[in-house]
Amino acid sequence: MSRISGSCLLIALSLSAAASGCSSNSSPTTPSATPTPTPPTLTFPIQASYGTLHFNGTFARVEYATSYEYIFQLTATFNANARTNHVPTIHLGGMTFDAGQLDPTVWKTQVLYEQFQSISADFTVDGDVRQLPQAAFWLDKATEAQANHVTLTVVGGGTMWPIPVELKVPCPATWGTVWPCPPGRQ
Numbered sequence: 237m238s239r240i241s242g243s244c245l246l247i248a249l250s251l252s253a254a255a256s257g258c259s260s261n262s263s264p265t266t267p268s269a270t271p272t273p274t275p276p277t278l279t280f281p282i283q284a285s286y287g288t289l290h291f292n293g294t295f296a297r298v299e300y301a302t303s304y305e306y307i308f309q310l311t312a313t314f315n316a317n318a319r320t321n322h323v324p325t326i327h328l329g330g331m332t333f334d335a336g337q338l339d340p341t342v343w344k345t346q347v348l349y350e351q352f353q354s355i356s357a358d359f360t361v362d363g364d365v366r367q368l369p370q371a372a373f374w375l376d377k378a379t380e381a382q383a384n385h386v387t388l389t390v391v392g393g394g395t396m397w398p399i400p401v402e403l404k405v406p407c408p409a410t411w412g413t414v415w416p417c418p419p420g421r422q
Contacts, residue, residue: 282401287321288314289359289390289397293368297405303376306333306403308388310368314359321395326359328392333373335383335404349379355390380404 279296293310314326331353336345351373357366368390380386386403389396 278405280405282308282310282399284400285315285318286397286400288316288318288323288326289321290315291399295388295403297403302378303374304380306373306375306386306388308368308371308373310399312357312359312366312368312390314362314364316362321397323393323395326357326392326395328355328357328359328368328390330354330391331368331371332389332391332396333371333375333387334389335375335379335386337383338385345385348383349375 277296277298279294282291282293282295284291290313291310292313293308295309296307298305298307308331312328316322316324333351333353334345334347335349336347338345353371353373355369355371357368358364359366371388373388375386383404387398387401388403389398391397
């Protein structure tokens with residue numbers, strides 16, 4: 237018969253406490269990783285252009301108890317001949333995810349929430365196609381409910397390229413007249 241030393245017993249008890257989630261200084265920094273069972277993750281296509289960049293890909297909205305996670309998978313294609321945001325080359329340095337209250341009659345937005353993520357993508361020749369890094373942003377349900385506009389913008393070199401697709405689900409009733417609301421999201 238073998239004996240368990242005091243230090244082995246202490247280690248075993250510590251491992252057991254850690255496995256059961258017992259910790260004196262644990263505090264969650266992100267929402268629970270377990271989505272609510274309904275509604276399921278909603279995925280929508282993005283196919284839109286703004287000036288010298290054309291965007292193609294998807295965004296998914298995952299519902300959690302008190303928040304949504306928006307996950308983007310995008311490619312961008314450089315159109316050096318476009319009039320809007322006409323630049324010879326592009327170095328994208330970030331993505332900005334915004335939720336706000338837009339007044340489309342004067343094109344002013346009261347920003348309710350904004351989050352920035354760094355990225356790096358270079359476009360040097362007309363027709364360059366780049367896979368942008370997958371990006372995920374969190375938005376609490378209370379802010380999303382107040383917003384009439386949710387959007388993603390890529391930025392670089394002092395220039396912004398808003399992706400002209402409404403991300404709020406469902407799209408606000410009057411929004412389709414301002415920016416396209418993809419089919420099935422009205």
